[in-house]
Amino acid sequence: MHAHAEQRASRVLELSLLATLAYIVVCIVVGIQAKSLALISEAGHNVTDLLALLLSLVAVYLHARPPSSSKTYGYQRAGVLAAFVNALLLAGLTFYLFYEAAHRLYAPVEVHARPMIAVAGAGIVMNAAIALAVYRTGSDVNLRSVLLHELGDTLSTAAVVAGGWGILTTGQNWIDPALSFGIGALILWSSFGILRETLNILLEGAPAGMELDRIARDLGSIDGVEGVHDLHVWSLGSEQHALSCHIRIPDIPPSASERILREVNERLRERFRIQHTTIQFEHAACEVPHGCAAPAVETRAHTHYGP
Numbered sequence: 379m380h381a382h383a384e385q386r387a388s389r390v391l392e393l394s395l396l397a398t399l400a401y402i403v404v405c406i407v408v409g410i411q412a413k414s415l416a417l418i419s420e421a422g423h424n425v426t427d428l429l430a431l432l433l434s435l436v437a438v439y440l441h442a443r444p445p446s447s448s449k450t451y452g453y454q455r456a457g458v459l460a461a462f463v464n465a466l467l468l469a470g471l472t473f474y475l476f477y478e479a480a481h482r483l484y485a486p487v488e489v490h491a492r493p494m495i496a497v498a499g500a501g502i503v504m505n506a507a508i509a510l511a512v513y514r515t516g517s518d519v520n521l522r523s524v525l526l527h528e529l530g531d532t533l534s535t536a537a538v539v540a541g542g543w544g545i546l547t548t549g550q551n552w553i554d555p556a557l558s559f560g561i562g563a564l565i566l567w568s569s570f571g572i573l574r575e576t577l578n579i580l581l582e583g584a585p586a587g588m589e590l591d592r593i594a595r596d597l598g599s600i601d602g603v604e605g606v607h608d609l610h611v612w613s614l615g616s617e618q619h620a621l622s623c624h625i626r627i628p629d630i631p632p633s634a635s636e637r638i639l640r641e642v643n644e645r646l647r648e649r650f651r652i653q654h655t656t657i658q659f660e661h662a663a664c665e666v667p668h669g670c671a672a673p674a675v676e677t678r679a680h681t682h683y684g685p
Contacts, residue, residue, distance in 0.1 A: 390515045391435040391524070394508040398428045401504055408497045412490035415482060416538050416557035417497060419475050422468065423561050424501075426568040427531050429464045434524050436460075437616070454615025458579050461616075465572040472565045479555035479562070486551040494554075495542035501535040534561055575616070582612040585619050588650060593621075596645055602627055602638040614654065621646060622656035629661040 402421045409417030436456070445452045509528040541557040544550065575586070584590060594606040605626035613619050627638055639657060646652040 387515050388435065388438050390511045391431055391438065394511065395428065395431045395435060397504055397508065398424055398431060401501055402428065404497055405501070408493050412493045413487050414489050414494045414554055415475070415478055416541055416554045416561065417494055419558040419561040419565075420498065420501065420535060420538050422471050422475060423531060423534055423565050425468060425471075426565060427528060429461065429468075429572075430524050433461055433616075451614050454618055455580070458576050458615060461572050462576040462580065465569045465576065468565055468569040469573070472562045472569065475558055475562045479558040482555040483552060489545055489551050489554045491542040491546035495539055495546070498535050498538035498542060502532055502539065505532040505535060534564055537561070579613045579616065584611050585613050588619070593650060596649060597623075597625065597642055600638065600641050600645065603642070604628065611652070618654065619650070619652045620654040621652045624658045624660055626660050635659055
């Protein structure tokens with residue numbers, strides 16, 4: 379992302395963040411006054427959007443921040459850790475909303491539908507405006523994730539409007555806690571998705587959709603590559619991936635191996651979106667399962683010694 383695009387994206391995300399925060403406050407205040415658990419649940423759902431906007435904004439700021447001697451990978455994991463903690467809090471909030479909704483099904487509370495409809499209607503306008511602004515900002519994957527959050531939230535807000543209209547026309551107050559269950563399910567779905575992704579990153583698991591066997595086969599098909607082993611792939615952040623491996627090549631001079639290294643990195647970048655690599659070349663068979671005791675012909679990117 380270029381500097382101008384980063385500034386524009388930051389501005390859009392900052393304004394969207396403030397608008398979403400204001401809407402959450404309004405949902406809570408009016409939800410309490412109107413006795414609408416659906417509006418309070420809607421506030422909880424918008425917290426997931428607030429989190430998505432905040433993480434995207436942090437990602438834009440950290441994108442241009444270079445690594446330091448103490449933070450050699452930069453600050454990618456800070457946003458991941460924040461997402462993990464927030465997802466846990468959201469899951470706890472959802473179970474509380476489920477408890478309150480179940481209680482209201484047995485002991486219905488009269489809901490004031492008109493303010494419920496008005497606030498949710500304003501939410502539809504706000505989410506649609508944010509989605510349009512993000513769509514016009516760019517097609518970066520970070521921004522696309524925000525766009526998906528906003529479109530999903532627009533649908534849930536429309537459900538609140540429909541529920542408020544149903545209460546207004548039928549007088550059936552059970553519609554409100556029933557909507558809360560539906561919105562709560564959306565929150566749980568979003569929260570568990572974030573928890574699964576962040577835990578995988580924090581545990582340095584292979585990124586979703588990346589199969590080590592496929593990567594090894596792809597690299598093995600490059601002319602001059604005789605074998606790939608000790609292959610590891612992990613994520614530095616939500617969108618930045620890293621790889622380390624040992625590659626066996628013929629006993630050739632370093633000038634000849636440069637072509638192989640270039641092709642390996644190009645293939646990893648184009649087919650798997652892997653930018654950060656640590657590749658060790660060898661011309662002897664590996665003597666141990668993890669890491670090689672045999673001396674390497676040449677090392678590229680970083681020095682890497684076996685046990």
